[in-house]
Amino acid sequence: MDLALSQSTKYWLNFFHPLLMWLLLAVSIYAAYLGLQVQRTRNASSDQKKELIKGRYNIRHYQIGSILLGLMVAGSVGGMAVTYINNGKLFVGPHLLAGLGMTTLIAFSAALSPYMQKGANWARMTHILLNFTLLGLFAWQAVTGVQIVQRILTNA
Structure with a gap:
């Protein structure tokens, strides 16, 4: 497939x-x-909790998480699309596979929100575990992504 792009x-x-x-x-x-x-x-005591509630951390976390979910999925698909447009194929390797895994993790993590809103501690703990795993993979992806960018710049 050859798109009419310069x-x-x-x-x-x-x-x-x-x-x-x-x-x-x-x-x-x-x-x-x-x-x-x-x-x-x-987990705060009542006096400390009153002060912390003013930060609206729960609302901000939910909003940022929603934006993150949408942009991460779009960015993952976009990265694969650009690779396909430029090369006519995807390069199946650790960067692609970990990226697909990250996209899956963030989807499962977000899907736990209704259960957490109902107070399910298992969902909360799973959400935390998934997100810290996601963050670790994301940091590793950043390193491998820089290596890919360096190859693109070298081959230009």
Whole structure:
């Protein structure tokens, strides 16, 4: 399949996915911070809890998580699309497979929200475990992604 895109456009499309993913890694770290504040609020004494509630960590965590879910799925699909547009195939390797795993993890993590809202501790603990696994994979993906960008720049 050959899209009618100029070589220059195809080249610069290579950098959209990495830039978005680095931004999302930073947003993920912020979402983790908010989630830890939610947990801290939940476990606080009554006086401390009153003060922490003012931070609206639960609402901010939910909103950032929703944005993160949408952009991560779109960014993953976009990265695969650009690779296919530029090469006519996907390169099946650790970066792609871990990225697909991350997309799956964030979907499962978000799917636990209704159970957490009803107070299910198993869902809360699973959500935390999935998200810290996701964050670890995300950091590793950042390193392997930089290696891929370096190859693109070298071959230009």
